[in-house]
Amino acid sequence: MAICSAPPENLAGLSGEMKECFDRNYYAVLDRIQGLPYACAISAGSDGSGAARQTERICTGWRLKAVAPALIVNMGAQTAQQILAPKTVAQADLEKCEELGGLLAGTLLLGQ
Template identity: 30%
Template sequence: MPRLLIVHHTPSPAMQELFEAVVSGATDPEIEGVEVVRRPALSATASDVLEADGYLLGTPANIGYISGALKHFFDTIYYPCLDATRGRPFGAYVHGNLGTEGALKALRDITTGLKWKPVVEPLSLTGAPDSAARQQCWELGATVAASLM
């Protein structure tokens, strides 16, 4: 059974709302045969990454960059997973109170280095999550999970 690994840093109520919407989309009953595994960025391991067939990444934009927790995740898994995960699909969402450009660039640079393939463009969300943002996250989760069916 294909496995989707959701790696997230969820330090705020806004990030929690978005994370729950992503999980809801990824675990929609119409998406059959995909196991969804959730790991906080600080506890996700190279083994988690190697055992997954695709990835969904969630991070706040902190001072113009991805969270330290997600950066730590990438620092930990980069070389152990570099060759074995080449070409695997991924999606991402970034939330910021201001701009998300730096965080999006960092995600793009790191995932390009890993040679992961985006299923869709990463979501850039700012301000308090509204129904449109939650819907976008739901669709992101569903789309990435469905790509593994």
């Protein structure tokens, strides 16, 4: 088993839905997931570092092992119109996400 988090950034932190998921499940899985590898990819409007730090703190509390630093995909949405518009992830960013997923999968195959 591995943990993969792909939260969107919202107001310089995790989206409410993602944070709620972590909050609701934190204690329920605490003793069942410690030591597992995890990866994190953030979809950001401009920065993403706040959401990455939040995710890393939660995963540290769960005693998970990061396989790589958080991958932040900056969508560059700064205006209300850009934020609400459909997004297309650049091929280079999709490839980085695929590499991160491959690294996580490889870590599992090698026994963490």
